[in-house]
Amino acid sequence: MFDLRDLYQQVIVDHNKSPRNFGKLDACSHEADGYNPLCGDKLHVYLQLSDAGIVEDVAFEGEGCAISIASASLMTEAIKGKPVADFEALFRDFQHMVTSDLAEQPDDERLGKLAVLGGVREFPSRIKCATLCWHTMRSAVQGSHNTPAKTE
Amino acid sequence: MSFDIEQLRGDFPILHQQVYDRPLAYLDNAATTQKPKAVIDAVRHYYERDNANVHRGVHALSERATAAYEAAREKLRALVNAASSHEIIFTRGATEAINLVASSWGNTHIGAGDEVLVSEMEHHSDIVPWQMLCERVGATLKVLPINDAGELCMEQLDDLLNERTKLVGIVHLSNALGTINPVADIITKAHAVGARVLVDGAQAVAHMAVDVQALDCDFYVTSAHKMYGPTGIGLLYGKETLLEVMPPYQGGGDMITMVTFEETQYNELPYKFEAGTPNIAGTIGFGAAVDWLNDNGIANIAAHEQSLLAYAIGQAEAFDGLRIIGTAASKATVLSFTLQGVHPHDLGTILDREGIAIRAGHHCAMPVMQHFGVPATARASFAAYNTKAEIDALFEALGRARDLFA
Structure with a gap:
């Protein structure tokens, strides 16, 4: 079970059970759909930005596996209250972590709590579960509402 | 004919391995079955000894290859009890066979205002080709619904069938639910209004005896790889009278008797529908899979699988938080389920680390998922070589999955 606990760390199990920022935002400046066919x-x-470009509020809803729900929940925590201008760098750091070589340690300083998702590297078929919310948020941030975000 | 499970498992080299230091329990047979050594050997023998193109060479190798290729056709004819080997067309799989009928027969026999009837439990491969056909010709796709047990609502069939119905596409054994459909009844009723019936037997042929003449179906399709044969090969059975008047599906070599720039004369059945060099090795392997099924006896295999399914259902019903998706009175080989608090994809990953291979997803039957209000299910599906010990391992691992998420 050691391998599985690498993936399903307690933080992930908790966020899956009680996802943070789960639900609708009635007032939002940006939103997007994500779908993994x-x-x-x-x-x-949903994303509510202030005039100064700060993420004032963020929320998500949907259905998915523990990895995808926990990843979305952790993502909303990570970007709430931060400048939206920082999103792209965090997106890239996250993307790098989940696709990097297993030997490389996740950069805790940059990723903070998101580092618990580093375990998905060992499970190639599950990486997209972790990245779907990031791609979806990126479409929301970039304002491309027309087509649902995908992980490829 | 005896059925010795240990001896039978010995026929499958792949089963004897460890996955993540656990003995492999392969319970994803509805996706594809493993291959017995006889099938692997037949393919290897062809490439090592007989490799040549079929139907054209005058040399020894081509004659041997052609004989083995055509022998496979005869084995398949006998397996499904077609009247003639001319009625057995080799295709890339069940999907291509359905597309062949939808294009060749559909384009010439279905027009604006006509109806095609499929069921709510069809695999996408028995929905999308008909949808595409309906869009092409202006016909309407109708759907026979299922009930909450995952059975066809047969009482609605009479209302859905009418003189506009030209074709009924129906799955014999559902890959997502395990339901065995009363296809003979459906065929009788469809014929009464003048409709033709295509039976999707991709799942069925490995698990039950199929007799296309007794069923009186117009078309029957299946795939070798779900019945212990290679991937990339399958078949279309069609009644000779229908196949005779159908235009070719693809043009190319082997499907002609004479070509000029002015006109081409098409070859006779079954070659009219087998353009290009076929999957010769796959076809020979398909034939070897039929031999393997006959040697072990489909009735024996079916009885063994039914006892496994009953055993698994017994454990599933006693398992707290488990919901079986598909509880038809008549079902085979498939246990589809959800587990409260654990998403099917997480289950798939957790079980994999225990050496247990199952499928998690929509099983290419999204309308079934929509009916049951679930995004996906976990599915264990059984074959001749599975054991009760593997089912015990499945439920032990499910218990650990539940604990992990508690």
Whole structure:
């Protein structure tokens, strides 16, 4: 079970059970859909930016596996209250972590709590579960509402 | 004919391995079955000894290859009890066979205002080709619904069938639910209104005896790889009278008797529908899979699988938080389920680390998922070589998955 606990760390199990920022945002400046046709995971993310470009509020709803729900929950925590201008760098750091070589330690300083998702590297078929919410949020941030975000 | 499970498992080299230091329990047979050594050997023998193109060479190798290729056709004819080997067309799989009928027969026999009837439990491969056909010709796709047990709502069939119905596409054994459908009844009723019936037997042929003449189906399709044969090969059975008047599906070599720039004369059945060099090795392997099924006896295999399914259902019903998706009175080989608090994909990953291979997802039957209000299910599906010990291992691992998420 050691391997599995690498993936399903307690933080992930907790966030799956009680996802943070889960639900609708009635007032939002940005939103986007995400869909993974392979497994049917669906997400919708909402973002409320202040005039100064700060993420005042963020929420998500949808259905998916523990990895995808926990990843979305952790993502909303990570970006709430931060400048939206920082999102792209965090997106890249996260993307790098989940696709990097197993020997490379996740950069705790930059990723903070998100580092618990580093375990997905060992499970190639599950990486997209962790990245769907990031791609979806990126479409929301970039304002491309027309087509649902995908992980490829 | 005896059924010795240990001896039978010995036929499958792949089963004897460890995955993540656990003995492999392969319970994903509805996706594809493993291959017995006889099938692997037949393919290897062809490439090592007989490799040549079929139907054209005058040399020894081509004659041997052609004989083995055509022998496979005869084995398949006998397996499904077709009247003639001319009625057995080799295709890339069940999907291509359905597309062949939808294009060749559909384009010439279905027009604006006509209806095609499929069921709510069809695999996408028995939905999308008909949907595409309906869009092409202006016909309407109708759906026979299922009930909450995952059975066809047969009482609605009479209302859905009418003189506009030209084709009924129906799955014999559902890959997502395990339901065995009363296809003979459906065929009788469809014929009464003048409709033709295509039976999707991709799952069925490995698990039950199929007799296309007794069923009186117009078309029957299946795939070798779900019945212990290689991937990339399958078949279309069609009644000779229908196949005779159908235009070719693809043009190319082998499907002609004479070509000029002015006109081409098409070859006779079954070659009219087998353009290009076929999957010769796969076809020979397909034939070897039929031999293997016959040697072990489909009735024996089916009885063994039914006892496994009953055993698994017994454990599933006693398992707290488990919901079986598909509880038809008549079912085979498939246990589809959800577990409260654990998403099917997480289950798939957790079980994999225990050496247990199952499928998690929509099983290419999204309308079934929509009916049951679930995004996906976990599915264990059984074959001749599975054991009760593997089912015990499955439920022990499910218990650990539940604990992990508690």
